[in-house]
Amino acid sequence: MSKKWIVVGEIRDGEFRHVSFEAIAAVKSIDSNNEVVGVLLGENISDFDKTMFAYGADRVLKVEHPDLQQYTPDAYSQALMQVIESEEPEGVLMGHTSIGRDLLPKVASKCGTGLVSDFVSVEVVGEETIFTRPIYSGKAFEKKAITDGKIFATLRPNNISALEKDESRDGDVSTLDVNIKDLRTTIKEVVKNTTSGVDLSEAKTIVSGGRGLKSAENFQLLDDLAEVLGAAVGASRGACDAEYCDYALQIGQTGKVVTPDLYIAVGLSGAIQHVAGMSNSKVIVAINKDPEAEIFKIADYGIVGDLFEVIPILTEALRQELVQS
Amino acid sequence: MNIYVLLKRTFDTEEKIEIENGEIIDDGAEFIINPYDEYAVEEAIQIRDEHGGEVSVVTVGDEEAEKQLRTALAMGADQAYLIEDEDIENGDEYSTQELLKAFFAEKEYDLILGGNVAVDGGSGQIGPRLADQLDIVHVTSAVDITLEGNEAKVERDVEGDQEIISVSLPALITAQQGLNEPRYPSLPGIMKAKKKPLETLDLDDLDVDEEDAEGKTKTVERFLPPEKQAGRILEGEVEGQVQELVRLLKTDAKVL
Numbered sequence: 413m414s415k416k417w418i419v420v421g422e423i424r425d426g427e428f429r430h431v432s433f434e435a436i437a438a439v440k441s442i443d444s445n446n447e448v449v450g451v452l453l454g455e456n457i458s459d460f461d462k463t464m465f466a467y468g469a470d471r472v473l474k475v476e477h478p479d480l481q482q483y484t485p486d487a488y489s490q491a492l493m494q495v496i497e498s499e500e501p502e503g504v505l506m507g508h509t510s511i512g513r514d515l516l517p518k519v520a521s522k523c524g525t526g527l528v529s530d531f532v533s534v535e536v537v538g539e540e541t542i543f544t545r546p547i548y549s550g551k552a553f554e555k556k557a558i559t560d561g562k563i564f565a566t567l568r569p570n571n572i573s574a575l576e577k578d579e580s581r582d583g584d585v586s587t588l589d590v591n592i593k594d595l596r597t598t599i600k601e602v603v604k605n606t607t608s609g610v611d612l613s614e615a616k617t618i619v620s621g622g623r624g625l626k627s628a629e630n631f632q633l634l635d636d637l638a639e640v641l642g643a644a645v646g647a648s649r650g651a652c653d654a655e656y657c658d659y660a661l662q663i664g665q666t667g668k669v670v671t672p673d674l675y676i677a678v679g680l681s682g683a684i685q686h687v688a689g690m691s692n693s694k695v696i697v698a699i700n701k702d703p704e705a706e707i708f709k710i711a712d713y714g715i716v717g718d719l720f721e722v723i724p725i726l727t728e729a730l731r732q733e734l735v736q737s
Numbered sequence: 738m739n740i741y742v743l744l745k746r747t748f749d750t751e752e753k754i755e756i757e758n759g760e761i762i763d764d765g766a767e768f769i770i771n772p773y774d775e776y777a778v779e780e781a782i783q784i785r786d787e788h789g790g791e792v793s794v795v796t797v798g799d800e801e802a803e804k805q806l807r808t809a810l811a812m813g814a815d816q817a818y819l820i821e822d823e824d825i826e827n828g829d830e831y832s833t834q835e836l837l838k839a840f841f842a843e844k845e846y847d848l849i850l851g852g853n854v855a856v857d858g859g860s861g862q863i864g865p866r867l868a869d870q871l872d873i874v875h876v877t878s879a880v881d882i883t884l885e886g887n888e889a890k891v892e893r894d895v896e897g898d899q900e901i902i903s904v905s906l907p908a909l910i911t912a913q914q915g916l917n918e919p920r921y922p923s924l925p926g927i928m929k930a931k932k933k934p935l936e937t938l939d940l941d942d943l944d945v946d947e948e949d950a951e952g953k954t955k956t957v958e959r960f961l962p963p964e965k966q967a968g969r970i971l972e973g974e975v976e977g978q979v980q981e982l983v984r985l986l987k988t989d990a991k992v993l
Contacts (some may be wrong), residue, residue: 413937423993433834439839439850457845485865485874486874488900489869492933497753505911509896510896513861514875514877514878517860517861517863517866517869518868519868519983520831520862521834521866521869521870522869524831525831525953526829526830526831526896526952526954527954528954529860529861529862530858530859530860537957540959545859548748548856548859549856549859551753551754551961552756552960553959553962553964554956554957554960555956555957555959556955556956556957556960557954557957558953559827559952560953562952569822595903596874596905597874597876597903597904599902599905600901600903601900602882602898602899602900602901602903603898604898604899605899611896611897612896612897617835644979658915659915660894660915664750665750665856666772666856666914669859673992674986674990675930682968683751684750684751685750685751686751691965695986695990695992696782696965696968696985696991708967708968708970709965709967710965711967711973712969712990713968713969713982713985714968714970714971715970715975715978715979715982717978719974721975722975722979725979726979726982729979730983730993733987733993734956734993
C-alpha cells in the first residue's frame, strides 16, 4: 500500500546535496508506489523543486521564511514540525549530513519516537521497514526497525543509488507558511574551507595520506593527485596528530567514516581504527613501501614502493588518461 | 558554574568486533571513555578551572561503567553519577533520553557537555534529544568554546566549514575532535578519584517507569561485514605498475 514519506531536500552553497536524491530513491525502494513529498526549507528556494521532481519526488512542499536562510536547530525544527503536522507522513528521511545529524534527533524527540541514524540500506520484511546501519564505525552492522510512531531515519551518503535524472518529470508544488519564534542561536560568522572543494563524506573518490608523507609540505602531493581525480583529501589519525593536516580530514573510528567508490591510501599503515572508517569503500588502492603493511590486506590493488616516486608518476598517468577520455 | 558531562563507556577503538548469537562479545575487551566524551570531560575541567564551579560526570549503563567514571574523576571531575539501565527493554536513544531527562529534572545546570557521537553505536542522537527535552539550546560538533558571562561562543565544524555562533546558557554542547587535547589522569588524581563521590541511581531513584523508557526501536540482527579479500600487489618497475593500475581502475574496477 502506498504511503506518504517526507524527504527533506538539502541545499548547500547553492547546490543540492546528492544524498537528498538518494533518500528519494530509498523511499521508492521501500515501495515504488510510495508518495515522496520533497520538503525544501529556506529563505528563497527559487526553482530547486524541479530538481527534486527530476530525481523522483512526487510533490514538493516549499517552506520559505527569512529565519530559514541559515540552518539553526530552533528554526528548522519548528518549521519541520509544522510540515509533519500538516502532512502526517509515515516517515521522514534525510541525509546523515551535518544538518540531518543535528535536526532529526531533535524532531524525533519532539515526536516522542525513534530515529535510525546513518543507515546504508533499507528493506521491507513483512510489515516492517528494516534499516541496516554500521556500528563500531563499520566493524559490524545492525538491522533496526522502528517499533512505535513515525519512522525517522538519516541516510549515509553514497550508499543507495539515486534514480536516473529525468527532467521531464513534474508534479505539484505547494507552499506552507510557518511560524518561527524564540530563536536561541545567533550565527556570527561562517568560515568556508577553501582548501578542498569536495566534501569528504560525499566524495566519490578519496585520496588519503598517512605518516608516510613525513611533512605538511609533502602532504600537498596528495592535493595534486586529488585535483586530477576530482577527489577529496583525507588522512589517517597519525598524519593529523603529526600536524601534517587538519583534523577535519581524519578518517577512522574517530574522525569521518567514508564509503567512496575509490579510496587511494598513500603511506598509511592501515591501523584498525583507520580501516574502520574506510574499509567499506568499493575499490581500495594502497601505496606503501612496507609490503607487510596491514592496509594491503584490505586493498584491491597494491603498489609496494616509495610514495614520493609513485605519486607524481601516478598523478601524471591519470592526468593523461582522464584528459584523453 | 554547574557543568555536567555525559559520557559513555565504549570498546577501545583498537578492538576487533566479534559477534555470537547476534550479540557483540565483550569478554576480555578493553573499554575506554568514548573518545568524543573525553574531549567533553577535558573541556569541562578547563572551563571550571577558569570560571569556577563543579564538574559532574554522568553515564547511563551498567556497573562496569564505574571504571570510566573514576577515570573522569581522576582527570579532575568533582563527582559522578551512574544511571543503571539494565531493566529497560529494547533500550535505545529514546530510553537514554528519558532517563537523562528524569535525572536533570532534579538538577541545576549551566552547561551540559557531551561527545558529538559515540564510537560504538554511532548515532549521535543523545545531545540534541536531551536538549530538546530540557528545553535548552544545543550546539553540536564544537571545536572551540569560549564563555563570556552568560554567553557561550562556539566554533562548530560543519563538514569542513567553521560556523561561529553564540548561545545563552544554559546550553548543551557536543564535542568534535580538535576541541582540546584530553589530559592523562595523574597519579595523585587517581588517588583522589577513589574518594570522590560516585552515586548510583536506578529507575526507582529517578521515578521512571520501565515501560515509559522502553525503546522505540528494536535491533533485529547484528552481523559482521564480509571479510575483504586481499587484492593484487602489482609487479614490475614503478612506471609499469602505475600503467597497470590505471588500466585496472578503468577497465576492471570501472571507477575512473
